[in-house]
Every structure is written in structure tokens, then in C-alpha cells.
Amino acid sequence: MARDPLLVLSRLRRIALDAARRSLADRLGEQDAALARSADVAATLTRETAAQASSPELAAAPDPYARWLHRMQPVRQDADMAVRTATAATNDARRSVSMALGDSKALDALLAHAQERRAALDARRQQAALDEAAARRRETSNK
Numbered sequence: 001m002a003r004d005p006l007l008v009l010s011r012l013r014r015i016a017l018d019a020a021r022r023s024l025a026d027r028l029g030e031q032d033a034a035l036a037r038s039a040d041v042a043a044t045l046t047r048e049t050a051a052q053a054s055s056p057e058l059a060a061a062p063d064p065y066a067r068w069l070h071r072m073q074p075v076r077q078d079a080d081m082a083v084r085t086a087t088a089a090t091n092d093a094r095r096s097v098s099m100a101l102g103d104s105k106a107l108d109a110l111l112a113h114a115q116e117r118r119a120a121l122d123a124r125r126q127q128a129a130l131d132e133a134a135a136r137r138r139e140t141s142n143k
Contacts, residue, residue: 013104030086041079
């Protein structure tokens with residue numbers, strides 16, 4: 001018996017949806033890591049700036065702090081860029097899940113409609129067979 005192409009396609013859609021969901025989970029993990037890294041950098045900058053401002057010894061020698069702050073700017077920019085990149089990738093993955101889910105639901109609706117049509121056709125065939133059998137029985141009983 002040949003496989004129903006819609007059933008095969010439905011299985012492939014479910015596989016695609018599962019893959020999209022796994023990809024979204026991976027992107028969410030990457031986004032969380034990027035956000036944590038950015039928060040760590042921001043906390044370090046805040047902590048060091050507060051230490052610089054609150055310590056008269058450090059305030060008297062601002063050059064080491066200025067050099068450190070200069071070195072930290074690219075680190076902060078990289079962390080912020082990683083957050084933006086991860087957020088964009090997460091949004092893309094969300095769209096992929098949404099599209100895969102929509103495709104899967106549309107195909108499920110099509111399958112349900114096809115099954116209803118097949119069931120209606122089977123019911124009509126059975127009724128036709130019963131009608132034919134009843135007609136034959138009437139013919140034989142009328143003879």
C-alpha cells in the first residue's frame with residue numbers, strides 16, 4: 001500500500017518544527033550568555049568607577065584608571081555587540097519556529113479535511129453497496 005504523501009509531508013513538517021525549536025533553545029542560551037557577559041562587564045565598570053571615586057589614593061593617581069578604562073571600552077563594545085547579535089539570532093529563530101508551526105498547523109488542517117473527505121466517500125460507497133444489495137433482494141423476492 002502506498003504511503004499518503006500528506007502524511008509523509010506532515011512527518012517532515014514535525015521534524016522541521018522540532019529542529020526550529022531546538023535552534024531557538026540554542027539561540028536563547030547564547031543570548032543569555034551574551035547578556036550575562038554584558039552584565040558582568042557593566043558591573044565591573046561600575047565597581048571600578050565607584051572604587052576610583054571613593055578612594056582618595058586612587059583619585060590622586062587617575063592615569064592607571066584612565067588606561068584601564070580605555071582598555072575596557074572595546075570589551076564593553078564587544079559585549080554589547082554580542083548581545084545585539086544574539087538577540088537578532090534569537091528573533092530569527094523565533095520567526096522560524098512561528099513559520100514552522102504555522103506550516104505544520106496548516107498541513108494538519110489539510111490532512112483532517114482530506115480524512116473527512118475520504119470518510120464521506122467511504123460512507124457513500126457503503127451506502128451504495130447497501131442500496132444495491134437491497135435492490136437485488138427486492139428483485140429476487142419479486143420473481
